Amino acid sequence: MARRIKREFPGITAYFDRHRKRRYRFRKKGFSTEIHGEYGSSEFRQNYERALSGFQSQEIGSPATKRGTVNALAVSYYKSPEFVSLKDSTKLTYRREIERLREDHGHRLVIQMKRQHVIKLLEPLTDRPSARNNRLRMLKMLLNHSVDIGWTTANPTSAIKKMRTNAHGFHTWAEDELQKFFVHHKAGSVAHTAVTLMLYTACARSDVVKLGWQNLKGGRLQYRRQKTEGVSSVLIDIPVHPELRKVIDQLPTDKLTFLETRGRRSRTANGLGTAMRKWCDDAGLPNCAAHGLRKACATRLAEAGATEREIMAWTGHTSPTMVQVYAGKARRGLLADHGFEKLIQNEQGSKIDEPNKKGSTK
Template sequence: MAHRIKREFPGITAYFDRHQKRRYRFRKKGFSTEIHGEYGSDDFCRNYERAVRGYRSQEIGAPATKRGTINALIVSYYKSPEFISLKDSTKSTYRREIERLREEHGHRVVKQMKRQHVIKLLESFTDRPSARNNRLRMLRMLMNHSVEIGWTTSNPTTGIKKMRTNANGFHTWTEGELKRFFEYYKAGSVAHTAVMLMLHTACARSDVVKLGWQNLKGGRLQYQRQKTEGVSTVLIDIPLHPELREVLDRLPRDKLTFLETRSGQSRSANGLGTAMRKWCNDAGLSKCAAHGLRKACATRLAEAGATEREIMAWTGHTSPTMVQVYAGKARRGLLADHGFEKLLKNEQGSKFDEPKTKGSTK
């Protein structure tokens, strides 16, 4: 049951999640965001101040907006239940693209937006398919919101197709690249620990930075995926790989998380991503990134003969579609090998079944 905390943090509401863990949220006039950290801690205070600044900047910007413009539509969308219910990390991602759109086209009148205008707004991204698709996605969400609040009767982005992009997505680390990385970063380094964790757990960056000794239960690693938290319950419960166990056993037991910063703070997902980019570049692995390790783990499982459902138990996917993307090549290769074995077996059997030719002797 939620209740308001009447102390030095106005606007803070405390509540218990489904695991009976106490959490905090800042709410004020439609603005809402999660406040992470123990109540009153330095981390909590920093997050609270950031939330207050976010609320004030929104309130300051709202009166200055011209009614009926994309700028005003964005202000309305930020207050909508759809946006408020998003995770903070997702909000940050959306805001980056939406604010670019606001800066370039915030003055445009929403009612005047037609299909040809949307296409015009996407023209400058033609040579960058992913960027174009992101812009189209944000426009689509904003115009859907416009329909919902009665500003327009139809969405001009309907029927505009996304551009085709690289279907393979992030590069999957090869065994040779893993060997090179581990030759460059020896056991005991944060870089080595981070890669071993992601490689042997299929963890995403947002999950791996939160892992600690509390997630180890009798030789197994258990955690709930952050991406699905609040939407659905996806509990990962996987055995601990012996090589990963060796790495973790070298870490102090008083660490809050396995990948703490030098100052003893939990590392952020973006911070890990930045560090991974530097580690990979320094090791001469410019194609490699953190997400490719998640795919490498899925690929290894596929090559070992794991089924799609078994791989999903590691990655936390609720549909086999993404598993096919992550480990599709390995699965196809494995199936090809199995098919080839059946072909050879059939051909060998056919030789023994051939009818004897005329004049043959016993």
């Protein structure tokens, strides 16, 4: 979980990247930029001073933001109804990528941006298709906004295609992996509780960190999905699995949330994600992550013969498209089994009919 450093560098946040390398970022009032160099080094101090200057000159509404630049376009987009209506968690995600663009290309004029320039911006991420696609999505939104406010007449990203990514997404936990995790993390540990909650509810990280006794209604668990909150407000109303009930019944009844920290604070989704990464690594499961438990729950339901609509009632999806991705492999296996059973029945029926036909000939 990101740790706020309260020393001589206000606004600095330390975090670990996907390679487990410690990095630093300056954040203040929506402004965000990477700080390179070892903490406290001369390079670090120089970059920190540059970040402070950038914040002061690029603060929303600042007259120092030059009109027509990527900087000014980002400021305008942050004020747009499209951005203002987003959930706070989504705003943070969008800002993170937009601020990266501002850091390197904020001074450039939007009207001069052509298709070849966009492709050039995407080139450094070619080895990371998902990151490239995310940057392309942010550029499309920004440049669509540019068209909307009359700065440009066309969006140069319109003809640029996304890169193919892994269609299966996050790895789905297998049964032997679940067993291995529970052998390493015993009942009563936060790790064991967290995985049990997600496995038997199909909860996303952003939802499971908010679950508590208030969500239990008799033998059922009810909550509204954060991802759809304020849009379709999907209500999840599912029965409590016996294995989940065993774990919940061991938790203190004065807990505000089931996964609260030692300081009795609710965990953040990102904090849980970071903890899950460590728990999985400790258990020797480098391919497993929190989101794979959501898929594992959907897979179990599919293998049990649940329909797409029944699975959607657990996952909260409003379209069967993602459910087909989540449980497609299990569904194909189940359908193959059903087809095989019909094949065997048909062959056995043919063998029974064959002697009858010979007897009728005589």
